[in-house]
Amino acid sequence: MLTTTGHRLPGAPGRLVTETAAWGALIVLVAISYVVAGTSGLVATVGGRAYTAMGESLSAGGFDNQMGSLSLLIVFALSCAGLFIPAKVFASRPPAVRKTALSISAIVEAALLVVLSLAPSAWLTWVAALFLGAVVGLLMSINPFRHEKPWRRVGIPAAVLVFVSCAFQILGGSAAGTQALGWVSLLVGIGMAAGSVIIFLTPERALHAESATTGQFPELKARVARPAEAIANPWVCIGLFAVLGATFMLAQPTAIGHGYGQAGFALIIACCLVGWAVGFEMGPTFAPGMSRPRVSTFALLVSGVLLLATGAINELSGKVVLSAAIAFLVGIGVRAQPYDFSRRYGAVAGAGLALVINALDLGGTVEVGSSPDWILAPSDVAFLIFGIAALVAGVIGLFTFDPHRLQGLSVDIVHGFRPPSQPETAAGGLGNSAERLGAGFFIAIEGGDGSGKTTQIKRISAALADDGYHVEATREPGGTELGTKIRSVLFDSDPPSSRTEALLFAADRAHHVASLVDPSLDAGNIVITDRYIDSTIAYQAAGRSFDEKTILALSRWATQGLVPNLTIVLDIEPEVAAERMGKRGDSNYLDDENQQFHQRVRQTYLSRAHKELDRYVVLDASVDADELTEQILAAIRARLPQTLVKRDTGTEAPPASTSNAEPDSGPERSSVPIAAVAAGTVPDDDKDETSSPDSSAEVDGAPETADDSVDSRDTADGSAEDDTDANDTDERDTRGEDEMHERGPRFVPASGDRFVPSAVTDAEAEISGAVPTKRVDLGADLREDPTASASEEPSGATSAPGVAGEAADRDSENDEEELPSFLEQKGARRSDEDDATTVLPTHGTDAIIDDSDDADGVPTDRIVTDEDAETRIVNRVDPEDAETRVVHRADSSAEAGAGGADEDSADAGDAETTVLPVRSAREMSRERLQAQAEIERQARERLRRQRERSNRRFTNPEDS
Ligand SMILES: Nc1ncnc2c1ncn2[C@@H]1O[C@H](COP(=O)(O)OP(=O)(O)OP(=O)(O)O)[C@@H](O)[C@H]1O
Numbered sequence: 001m002l003t004t005t006g007h008r009l010p011g012a013p014g015r016l017v018t019e020t021a022a023w024g025a026l027i028v029l030v031a032i033s034y035v036v037a038g039t040s041g042l043v044a045t046v047g048g049r050a051y052t053a054m055g056e057s058l059s060a061g062g063f064d065n066q067m068g069s070l071s072l073l074i075v076f077a078l079s080c081a082g083l084f085i086p087a088k089v090f091a092s093r094p095p096a097v098r099k100t101a102l103s104i105s106a107i108v109e110a111a112l113l114v115v116l117s118l119a120p121s122a123w124l125t126w127v128a129a130l131f132l133g134a135v136v137g138l139l140m141s142i143n144p145f146r147h148e149k150p151w152r153r154v155g156i157p158a159a160v161l162v163f164v165s166c167a168f169q170i171l172g173g174s175a176a177g178t179q180a181l182g183w184v185s186l187l188v189g190i191g192m193a194a195g196s197v198i199i200f201l202t203p204e205r206a207l208h209a210e211s212a213t214t215g216q217f218p219e220l221k222a223r224v225a226r227p228a229e230a231i232a233n234p235w236v237c238i239g240l241f242a243v244l245g246a247t248f249m250l251a252q253p254t255a256i257g258h259g260y261g262q263a264g265f266a267l268i269i270a271c272c273l274v275g276w277a278v279g280f281e282m283g284p285t286f287a288p289g290m291s292r293p294r295v296s297t298f299a300l301l302v303s304g305v306l307l308l309a310t311g312a313i314n315e316l317s318g319k320v321v322l323s324a325a326i327a328f329l330v331g332i333g334v335r336a337q338p339y340d341f342s343r344r345y346g347a348v349a350g351a352g353l354a355l356v357i358n359a360l361d362l363g364g365t366v367e368v369g370s371s372p373d374w375i376l377a378p379s380d381v382a383f384l385i386f387g388i389a390a391l392v393a394g395v396i397g398l399f400t401f402d403p404h405r406l407q408g409l410s411v412d413i414v415h416g417f418r419p420p421s422q423p424e425t426a427a428g429g430l431g432n433s434a435e436r437l438g439a440g441f442f443i444a445i446e447g448g449d450g451s452g453k454t455t456q457i458k459r460i461s462a463a464l465a466d467d468g469y470h471v472e473a474t475r476e477p478g479g480t481e482l483g484t485k486i487r488s489v490l491f492d493s494d495p496p497s498s499r500t501e502a503l504l505f506a507a508d509r510a511h512h513v514a515s516l517v518d519p520s521l522d523a524g525n526i527v528i529t530d531r532y533i534d535s536t537i538a539y540q541a542a543g544r545s546f547d548e549k550t551i552l553a554l555s556r557w558a559t560q561g562l563v564p565n566l567t568i569v570l571d572i573e574p575e576v577a578a579e580r581m582g583k584r585g586d587s588n589y590l591d592d593e594n595q596q597f598h599q600r601v602r603q604t605y606l607s608r609a610h611k612e613l614d615r616y617v618v619l620d621a622s623v624d625a626d627e628l629t630e631q632i633l634a635a636i637r638a639r640l641p642q643t644l645v646k647r648d649t650g651t652e653a654p655p656a657s658t659s660n661a662e663p664d665s666g667p668e669r670s671s672v673p674i675a676a677v678a679a680g681t682v683p684d685d686d687k688d689e690t691s692s693p694d695s696s697a698e699v700d701g702a703p704e705t706a707d708d709s710v711d712s713r714d715t716a717d718g719s720a721e722d723d724t725d726a727n728d729t730d731e732r733d734t735r736g737e738d739e740m741h742e743r744g745p746r747f748v749p750a751s752g753d754r755f756v757p758s759a760v761t762d763a764e765a766e767i768s769g770a771v772p773t774k775r776v777d778l779g780a781d782l783r784e785d786p787t788a789s790a791s792e793e794p795s796g797a798t799s800a801p802g803v804a805g806e807a808a809d810r811d812s813e814n815d816e817e818e819l820p821s822f823l824e825q826k827g828a829r830r831s832d833e834d835d836a837t838t839v840l841p842t843h844g845t846d847a848i849i850d851d852s853d854d855a856d857g858v859p860t861d862r863i864v865t866d867e868d869a870e871t872r873i874v875n876r877v878d879p880e881d882a883e884t885r886v887v888h889r890a891d892s893s894a895e896a897g898a899g900g901a902d903e904d905s906a907d908a909g910d911a912e913t914t915v916l917p918v919r920s921a922r923e924m925s926r927e928r929l930q931a932q933a934e935i936e937r938q939a940r941e942r943l944r945r946q947r948e949r950s951n952r953r954f955t956n957p958e959d960s
């Protein structure tokens with residue numbers, strides 16, 4: 001059989017034509033050899049009167065079923081022999097050899113078909129059968145059709161055969177159908193010759209066989225079904241192919257045995273092909289809730305029943321429909337699973353066996369007590385035998401392949417046709433297995449910009465922490481150190497192209513899941529993320545009008561299919577959200593998209609939620625924040641599994657923070673602590689943190705916090721530890737592990753705007769040109785009275801629990817009095833929830849930002865650093881725009897020593913620079929990354945504003 005690997009290939013036209021013709025030849029050949037040999041009998045075919053006898057028989061419409069079967073068997077055996085010649089025998093031949101072999105065999109086959117159609121005779125049929133069988137076998141070995149969807153090629157000659165034979169049969173009666181075979185063989189012979197010529201004219205190199213098309217499991221479709229499972233022994237599929245081979249092969253004996261004529265045969269073959277094609281295409285998604293081996297098993301079982309029915313009934317339309325249904329089930333069953341087994345063995349064995357059974361001529365009449373008696377043709381007996389075998393095999397399969405976590409046959413079937421839950425379907429069939437979600441619970445909070453996600457996450461994290469859970473709050477983009485950089489790339493310079501944007505979000509997500517979400521879920525935490533895949537679908541697919549499937553596939557690939565247990569959509573009119581955003585005064589270029597964009601975003605969230613009501617909860621986000629918090633908490637609490645380990649009771653899973661206690665040992669995450677991590681258990685994080693054992697028992701990250709702060713202050717002070725530090729250290733040493741890590745939710749520092757350098761004083765900040773920034777403190781709301789906290793202790797409000805202590809508080813007070821002018825703006829903003837308190841620490845002299853090349857005086861982001869000195873200089877930015885925070889402030893006098901050397905830099909800071917202090921290597925590497933990102937962001941921001949100013953000047957010179 002001539003085959004190709006797809007019409008996309010170079011040289012495809014020649015192959016397409018010859019292959020189509022070859023399939024046609026096979027059908028016609030099988031039919032003719034059955035008719036001819038069957039009519040005259042084996043002995044008659046070699047006798048001198050063969051031609052006359054055959055002619056008489058043909059016109060009389062008589063057939064010898066037994067001999068026909070034998071004839072068929074020989075033709076079939078020869079044709080199929082080539083399937084088992086190793087492909088490499090010919091495939092490895094040079095293109096020139098392959099090309100010559102293909103065209104010569106095609107022309108030989110064409111010649112035989114033409115002769116056969118013009119001069120039908122018994123002996124000629126045998127000769128043709130031998131030759132064609134050999135040629136077909138040879139060609140199959142050159143390019144086995146296992147890589148192609150057969151119905152595409154065989155469908156054409158089958159359709160032609162149906163048309164021609166029906167026409168003949170309608171015009172000339174049943175016997176005339178045989179003549180149709182002659183005409184069809186002429187047609188396919190001509191086609192074969194044409195294909196041969198095209199192949200001959202095709203350049204050699206274009207005839208290479210390329211990759212498989214059907215041999216691969218279709219990834220995209222697999223996503224909506226249960227994951228594909230590796231099949232150790234695909235005997236069920238081999239059985240299904242045997243059923244298919246038998247069904248095809250019994251078509252002609254059936255047509256003859258029941259006197260349907262060739263039109264009946266053609267009809268059966270064509271409908272079988274259609275059924276097979278439909279089944280093959282639907283296989284990966286059919287019965288999506290059923291395990292894939294189980295789908296195959298049911299297909300085999302049901303096809304067994306249908307085979308029995310096919311054998312039992314005598315009527316043509318019933319046989320046609322049932323044969324098509326059997327072929328459909330085979331298509332379903334074999335395609336439900338990855339297609340990496342050979343279909344040759346099953347199909348050839350099934351067809352061969354069917355012929356042998358048919359040749360035994362076991363038909364007869366069964367008395368059923370009343371007339372008419374039940375007439376069984378030999379082919380019917382073959383169907384019955386196959387039916388029983390398939391049924392038995394199917395039942396064995398049911399006991400062999402487990403249902404998918406379901407019990408009972410009916411339950412299995414009913415559930416089999418329901419789509420599996422989203423987690424199981426995610427990511428190309430990988431899905432969320434139990435292991436994938438770890439022991440934790442994954443929640444995504446979604447919604448348009450300004451819907452209140454951040455506000456709510458702070459609150460619900462605190463509440464859940466109060467419930468005793470390990471909570472990790474994070475966000476996208478920017479939930480990790482790398483994420484902060486990606487966020488910076490996204491939002492701190494010119495907007496990227498839409499495709500770049502989509503890829504950057506995906507990259508952030510990939511890292512976020514791999515380095516933070518997954519490990520945290522593994523540790524048994526509740527992970528709450530501010531945005532996840534739905535945001536990408538809403539913004540990049542619907543917003544930017546990219547293909548949703550592509551965007552989804554990207555995210556699923558990035559996350560390896562991790563799907564939240566629960567997604568809460570905070571739904572709000574974009575206009576209302578925009579108003580809120582206006583008040584908040586912090587936006588990115590996506591926020592600034594037009595209303596249609598945000599409407600599309602909103603609708604996408606809603607329609608996604610609508611499709612999966614189990615996993616989504618949509619809440620009206622325009623209501624009062626407290627009310628919304630209650631609603632969210634109710635939704636979450638109703639879904640939290642009982643098995644989730646709580647802090648106080650949990651003995652199985654390690655506390656969330658355990659794995660992160662040593663910052664460098666765990667998965668990468670932004671380990672800079674957020675001030676209010678202890679909130680939920682520590683009402684006011686600026687109070688009693690050093691004196692209360694509780695308060696020093698920080699949640700994950702808090703020990704780091706303590707370390708960081710202690711280190712920072714020691715270094716910054718250049719002096720010995722103060723009492724606070726000592727106490728803190730002692731307490732940590734004596735605390736149990738659980739205690740050490742547990743205190744409310746652990747907020748993952750989310751981005752560059754969460755950069756928390758160690759202490760500096762405001763005085764120092766003033767000297768150094770430090771950066772007052774808008775504070776983004778997820779922990780702020782966790783304090784008992786955030787407003788009071790923010791207004792009463794503005795500079796210390798961001799102190800880390802167990803770290804800031806009284807000294808820090810004192811410092812804060814001092815700082816308050818000594819606010820430099822630009823920090824007064826910050827002071828003014830402290831009453832706001834999102835207070836601006838941050839200064840970058842200063843220290844070191846050896847690193848500078850070299851602005852000397854800036855002819856226009858605009859600082860650039862060209863940075864020169866001295867690694868050994870572990871210092872960096874940060875350009876000062878507009879206080880309005882900076883986004884960094886500080887945990888606490890250290891003693892200004894102590895800092896002065898370290899900062900003394902900075903004065904040059906600080907002057908240069910006039911020259912808009914800030915110098916970071918010397919730290920431990922570990923901290924420095926962490927902070928360096930953050931600081932560098934911050935520096936770059938700020939520099940870009942300046943450039944952007946500079947450009948804007950220039951533009952303004954340009955467009956409105958008067959203003960300038
Ligand atoms: N229920 C509410 N009612 C009124 N104002 C609210 C409510 N929730 C939040 N806000 C305010 O709306 C603004 C936006 O809130 P928030 O930052 O939490 O939204 P967001 O969804 O996280 O926004 P973004 O997507 O841009 O990060 C904030 O100033 C916040 O104080």
Ligand SMILES: Cc1cn([C@H]2C[C@H](O)[C@@H](COP(=O)(O)O)O2)c(=O)[nH]c1=O
Pocket residue numbers: 449475476477505531532533535536537539540588590591
């Ligand atoms: C995760 C994700 C986010 N976006 C957009 C949505 C927002 O406009 C910003 C993120 O800002 P936020 O203040 O942190 O909410 O990014 C997106 O377009 N695609 C995404 O996948």
